[in-house]
Amino acid sequence: MDKKTETLSNDILLKAYRLMMTAKAMAETYEANRQICKYVHSTSRGHEAIQLATGFLLQPGDFVSPYYRDESMMLGMGYRPYELMLQLLAKGDDPFTGGRAYYNHPNIRRDNFPKIIHQSSATGMQAVPTTGVAQGIQYIEKQKLIDYSTPPVVICSLGDGSVTEGEVSEAFQFAVLHQLPIIYLVQDNEWGISVSSDEARTMDAYEFAAGFKGMERVRVNGSDFADSYKTMQYTIDWVRKERRPILVHAKVPLLGHHTSGVRKEWYRTEDDLAKHAIDDPGPKLRKRLLQKGISEDQLQAIEDEERAFVLGEFEKAVNAPEPNPATVSDHVFAPTPVTVEKGNRTPANGEKVVMVDAALHAVEEIMRDHPEALFYGQDVGGRIGGVFREAATLAQKY
Numbered sequence: 309m310d311k312k313t314e315t316l317s318n319d320i321l322l323k324a325y326r327l328m329m330t331a332k333a334m335a336e337t338y339e340a341n342r343q344i345c346k347y348v349h350s351t352s353r354g355h356e357a358i359q360l361a362t363g364f365l366l367q368p369g370d371f372v373s374p375y376y377r378d379e380s381m382m383l384g385m386g387y388r389p390y391e392l393m394l395q396l397l398a399k400g401d402d403p404f405t406g407g408r409a410y411y412n413h414p415n416i417r418r419d420n421f422p423k424i425i426h427q428s429s430a431t432g433m434q435a436v437p438t439t440g441v442a443q444g445i446q447y448i449e450k451q452k453l454i455d456y457s458t459p460p461v462v463i464c465s466l467g468d469g470s471v472t473e474g475e476v477s478e479a480f481q482f483a484v485l486h487q488l489p490i491i492y493l494v495q496d497n498e499w500g501i502s503v504s505s506d507e508a509r510t511m512d513a514y515e516f517a518a519g520f521k522g523m524e525r526v527r528v529n530g531s532d533f534a535d536s537y538k539t540m541q542y543t544i545d546w547v548r549k550e551r552r553p554i555l556v557h558a559k560v561p562l563l564g565h566h567t568s569g570v571r572k573e574w575y576r577t578e579d580d581l582a583k584h585a586i587d588d589p590g591p592k593l594r595k596r597l598l599q600k601g602i603s604e605d606q607l608q609a610i611e612d613e614e615r616a617f618v619l620g621e622f623e624k625a626v627n628a629p630e631p632n633p634a635t636v637s638d639h640v641f642a643p644t645p646v647t648v649e650k651g652n653r654t655p656a657n658g659e660k661v662v663m664v665d666a667a668l669h670a671v672e673e674i675m676r677d678h679p680e681a682l683f684y685g686q687d688v689g690g691r692i693g694g695v696f697r698e699a700a701t702l703a704q705k706y
Contacts, residue, residue: 316534320364321597322610324533328356328590329611331380333618334389335564338396344626345568349396349411352380354563355495357589358530360384361537362463362493365544366422369458371445373427373438375465375495379412385421387414389618393625400631406638407631432473435492438464439479442488446551451680461547462490469500471513483553484522491547492517492555495530497562497584502575514557523553530558531587534596561587664696671699675706 335351352359355377363384366372374381379392394402396411404414415426425441427434442462448454470476471494483490494513498505505512517525524546528539536558543556561584565572572581594607655661661669675681683699693699 316537318597318600318602320537321533321593321600322602324357324360324364324537325590325593325597325607326610326614327360327380327383328593329614330383330389330618331356332590333615334379334392336615337618337622338568341622342568345396347396347398347410348567348569350377350567351564352377354497354561354584354588355530356380357533357593358493358495358528358536358540358558358560361533361540362465364537365540366463367458367460368420368422369456369460370422370462371438371441371460372422372424372463373434373465374412374414374424375434375467376410376412376429377467377495378465381465382412382414388621390621390625393622394628397625397628398631399625399628400635401628406635432466432470432476435464435466435470435473435476435479438462439483439488439490442483442490442553443486446486446488447682449551453680459489459548459551461544462488463493464490465493465495466513467500468494468496468498468505468513469503469508471516472509480517480520480523480553480555484520487522487552489547489551490553491543492553493558494555495558495560497560499562499566499576501566502570512557513555517555517557523555525555525557528556528558530560531589531592533589533593560589561585563588664698668698668700668702672702672705675702679706 331352335353338345338349338351359378359380360383362372363381363386366385372381372385382392383389391403392412395404395407395409395413398407400407402408403418404416410429413427413429414424416424425437427437439462445460445462449456449459464479466476480492482488483492492513496505496512500508509516514525514527517523526539526543529535539556543554547554562572563584597607598604671683675683683702685694685699687694688699690703693702
């Protein structure tokens with residue numbers, strides 16, 4: 309796929325450099341305060357360029373499922389380090405889950421920000437529900453339920469190790485079957501939790517995606533901000549227009565620990581660490597900015613400013629209030645108007661109805677009363693409608 313080739317402005321490059329220094333200072337601050345940052349967490353060190361490019365380009369109508377190491381993507385979307393730190397430290401004012409989830413496990417609907425759905429920590433589990441969001445957007449468009457001024461896109465962020473999980477294959481299969489408007493952003497640093505890529509797989513995500521007919525794919529140097537920005541700009545614009553799935557395979561270095569609980573010194577050699585350090589996105593962008601006439605003093609000032617800013621944010625987060633135990637059950641259940649059972653369990657004519665038929669009749673009532681409803685599930689098709697005929701006749705009627 310051809311990429312746009314125009315030169316990025318100094319303003320965009322400097323914004324990216326500043327946030328790279330923010331992410332670097334955050335990782336260093338967490339490492340220096342491990343006795344406080346005791347919950348298992350990961351940082352975005354090495355992945356900053358592709359994540360910032362993605363965060364910059366997303367629009368408020370879009371949906372995104374960040375991975376657990378995607379703090380730079382969150383910074384690129386406009387979130388403050390303080391907000392992310394509140395979750396790291398399990399504070400009550402954590403805007404995502406009120407201190408109930410691990411670091412960078414966001415879910416939020418905030419005005420003028422891309423929307424983030426709730427997701428699991430389990431590897432690759434975000435792929436199925438995020439693909440479902442893309443399916444929902446496609447259905448809304450086909451049924452003309454909402455008139456989008458800007459067609460939304462969905463981004464599902466994944467690590468290269470997670471692509472070996474079955475849920476990811478299920479998501480890919482469904483995305484190409486229905487040609488959904490989704491981008492699978494795979495950040496490949498050649499490591500799983502503590503296993504190298506050559507120990508876990510025979511192909512990378514780009515090669516794997518070739519097996520899914522209808523999946524477009526593109527490679528990008530995820531440690532180079534300009535390449536990342538141009539590739540993601542092209543990709544997002546393409547999905548907005550074509551409404552089809554694409555996989556972006558971004559090669560990135562792993563500069564920090566996999567998580568705070570799996571230290572890099574336990575499983576990585578000095579040669580491996582040195583090889584990855586060569587592709588640190590920060591120095592790469594610094595070199596480009598120097599070539600464009602930005603002075604050493606200006607770049608050093610940015611780094612110093614962000615280090616001081618992050619330390620201030622961390623101090624505020626440490627002193628923020630703890631969660632109130634009285635709120636532990638808040639938001640567990642959505643309010644419902646149905647609080648008591650009504651109706652007659654015994655049919656008026658005295659005849660019994662088997663459970664699957666009762667379910668079929670109930671679903672039919674929903675589809676009759678709500679034309680916008682969508683019924684789907686395993687083996688729900690246009691013939692007998694499942695193993696127990698739980699969707700029988702519905703495809704012909706609706």
